[in-house]
Amino acid sequence: MTQSAITEDSFDALTRHALDPRTGWSLGIFGAIAEFMRDPGEATAIETGADILKVVTARGGLVVRRHPATVVVDYEMPSRHAERRVRALAACLPERDAARAGRAVVTEVGPDMAALREEDRGALLFDLGIGLTSVETCVRTRAPALIAALRAAEGMPALAAPGLIAAMVEHGPHRVFASALGRIEVFQPIPPPGGVSPDGPHTHVLPKLIAHGRTHAASVPIPEGLVPCLSIHPPSGA
Structure with missing residues (x-):
């Protein structure tokens, strides 16, 4: 495993x-992660600014934010093929800058006025409470039955709330994962238990891994005192 830190302006590097x-991009904790990717020919809306970049497709969206304390760790790890190595980058912040709401139970946040698409603004956002302190792992919905199920689960851990996971699979809410450095929104359906995630943006929630209470896998070389808030997965050879 090798590791180095990007010395150029971190936001410029992430924008590129x-x-x-x-x-590809990912945002989350060990065991709960949202992934965003798009096809080269896919219709995409891109909005750039001095401190923010938004990329949105019909399947999901990505936000990248500038933060003066960002450190981008560029590293390589062995792949399943012994002769190859896989490159990845982790955009990190010091623990104090990475801190979010830190909710540990299902919590109604309110209308999501920060939604990437105008038609999604105002739909209700619920934090599932599984993002530790650095990530908010949320769902967004307008479905009355799912809103009722989420409200009934408030104050409980999402994975322990009776019937909640089944209700989310049935209604397919948008998943919204947010950190201090960005946001990933996934519009695609949630696969049923034993099902396969769709191509493109999707999420993974794995209770056995979440139970470790880690912001990242032990194999990812994040320097002490930093927290990964957004990960980048360049194409092979880039």
Whole structure:
């Protein structure tokens, strides 16, 4: 495993990767993660600013934010093929800058006025309470039955709330994962237990891994005192 830190302006580096449709992104904790990717020919809306970049498709969206304390760790790890190594980058912040709401139970946040698409603004956002302190792992919905199920689960851990996971699979709410450095929204359905995640943006929630209470896998070389808030997966050879 090798590791180095990007010395150029971190936001410029992240922007360059975001504009490359071959690059994948992920945001979350060990065991609960949202992934965003797009096809080279896919219809995409891109909005750029001095401190923010938004990339939105019909399947999901990505936000990258500038933060002066960002450190981008560029590293390589062995792949399943012994002769190859896989490159990845982790955009990190010091623990104090990475801190979010830190909710540990299902909590109604309110209308999501920060939604990437105008038609999604105002739909209700619920934090599932499984993002530790650095990530908010949420769902967004307008479905009355799912809103009722989420409200009934408030104050409980999402994975322990009776019937909640089944209700989310049935209604397929948008998943919204947010950190201090960005946001990933997934519009695609949630696969049923034993099902396969769709191509493109999707989420994974794995209770056995979440139970470790880690922000990232032990194999990812994040320097002490930093917390990964957004990860970049460049195409092979980039």
